[in-house]
Amino acid sequence: MLSKGFEIEMYTGTPDGDIVGFSDKIVAALDGFVREPDTRNVEYTTPPLCRYERLLCELVRPRLRLRSFLKRLGNYTLIPGSTLALGGSDQFHRSDPGNPYHSFIERTYGTTVVTASVHINVGIADPEVLMRACRLIRAEAPLFLALSAASPFLDGQPTGNHSSRWRVFPKTPREVPLFESHAHYIRWTDEQLKLGTMQNVRHLWSSVRPNGDRRPYCLNRLELRICDLVSDPVALLAICALLEARIMQVMENPDLDPLVQSDLPSVTRATDLVALIDANEDAAAQNSLEAELRHWQDGRMLRAQDWVNLLLEETLPTAKQHGFACFLQPIHKILREGNEAQRWLRLIDQGWDARQVVKQAIRDTESIEMALAEDLCEPGVDLSVPDDEPCLALVP
Template sequence: MSLLSKGFEVEMYTGTPDGKIIGLSDKIVQALDGFVREPDSRNVEYTTAPFCGYDRLLCALLKPRKTLRTYLQTLGDYTLIPGSTMSLGGSDRFYRSDPNNPYHSYIEQTYGTSVVTASIHINVGISDPEILMQACRLVRVEAPLYLALSASSPFIDGQVTGDHSTRWQMFPKTPQNVPLFDSHSHFIRWTEEQLAAKTMRNVRHLWSSVRPNGDRRPYNLNRLELRICDLVVDPLALLAITALLEARIMQMMANPELDPLQQSRLSTNDLAADLVALTDENETAAARNSLDAELRHWQDGRKITARDWIDEIYAQVYPIAQKRGFSCFLSPLKKILRQGSTAQQWLKLHRQGMELSAIIQQDIQNIARQERDLEYALCQPALIA
């Protein structure tokens, strides 16, 4: 089995080195290729081309950021801001990036600033629609683990919220009830029903933790899109999370019985509905406490922390990653499990007496330094030719 193709949609805030978020996306998208605006001007998105190899994927993550940082300096003393919510302020109003866009008007009027978040969407290429649906089922019930690893939004408007992923707690999951799709035809039928009922405005208006994606949804599909992750600014950490996702999907492909609708031993009259309810509870718990969250396992309902569950899966998939040659990119996961999610690290600094603004400012500098070091060490043309 060759490596699967992988790509990212990266949403990031722009602002000043002191952590104030400033809307610049209208200028960015006019000046730079490859960047698109979000409804609010304070975050901007870029998408990487799909690559199978992790070395190319790393460079695809870094190069647009270098371009963006260079351009931001032409506008003033601007930089990229970590975190998935407006940590130090600004959630009281919406700053439209395109006032004449009717869909943006709908977003602002319906959801307000609850959607003005930054995140990472991880896309994994799967061409067979039925295997894709099975992967979506498995990743859906394990999506809380990826949220636990990536949680990076414990602050909003200068306050500690009590959640590790404030973004996912407040983000408007739409439609409210999304089933486990038992087949491609089920997904087609359900999507058509949602569009007719206007619970979805268009085929893109499926804002769940994971969704099938493709060039002509819901009919032509070619990838799984994991949408639950908070912004992961550390490229090596992001690749580790991606490697876990890919290795888990590879494990499923080699063992077709690894399917929640077949393998769950929950005693229930409606297994699919109960798996969704269990997963929703796990998502809430992971958003609250990330790696320390107590979850219920989809296979048998037992209680287990997110950290221990990830450790179990890591042990299962590491040999797969090793055999396929990408275990070195999976290994940094152990560091995340030891040190905690970004949210946990920030909250630890805050408990030690560090001001929220100082925490964000320190990470702004750390990210820029790490990107420069990685780009210099790994992404020179001779190394990726």
């Protein structure tokens, strides 16, 4: 199994769904949390691990510590979703007024970057294999957005999109190629830095990017950045398991590469694929699992939900071979019951308003985490503070 870890961005606020920023206080009081440019969301990162049961504990434990801290501040909680669902998009709330990079972000992008999401990192040591994996996963990234979509509201109203976050998020630079090699990635990054389209090596905001300790030269992982915040940690592990299985397949089969297998004309294939992928991302952001997407391999149109089912069938033998097939199972529930955005919009259709939906989602999310805490750890272990107690596997 490959190493993998998560970067989790979350909003804080009231049980009524109003988002209130505390990132300066959180970062000062709790190890493992870092601030974002806007104080209303905060980020924590799990360590790179191979075992899913251990990852589950690392996902839940920081949230419980954060919940405990917020309760000491007052009647505050964690808020699911990936946009400023009930209001606040008209103002930027700086978390670090003296940071020049944050000044650039506020001035250039405003609150379009004040979103919450999940970034999934998967370890790949060989840079050329990493580039091949990035090409395949970028071509299929709209499927991961479709599974995770959780931002149908902005400023108190449905937007008409299942992932309002990805529709407004400023993908940067505007045009990002499919990197043909590590050398191509290095040349392209150096050129963007000279042109000023990227402020630094981190300023590559696309659905998928190579990552490492000294970008663009030293790389060791693929980072999938397209997913909305997935409130249920078990569902997030399932999405990660699908990603890992797909990466394993492209590692084992060099021909599983959009630049090799696509039926698009070879002369324009690279640029045609980018246009196809961008259109699929937009469609998935609008309609998630119901979106009509064009397959990168042969150009046929199919629903995102049907494509995910095909991918599950294709990756199941690989996941079984490596011993984590059981962690794919929750994806069937997402396909059956809908992602968070779809479930929330069904409540809107039943007469609920956005605030009622968000308030219920807050309660549901806390209940899920409390139940996981009981199942994950030894009785009597206090998860509100760091400890080294062993975590038990929730899924056999």
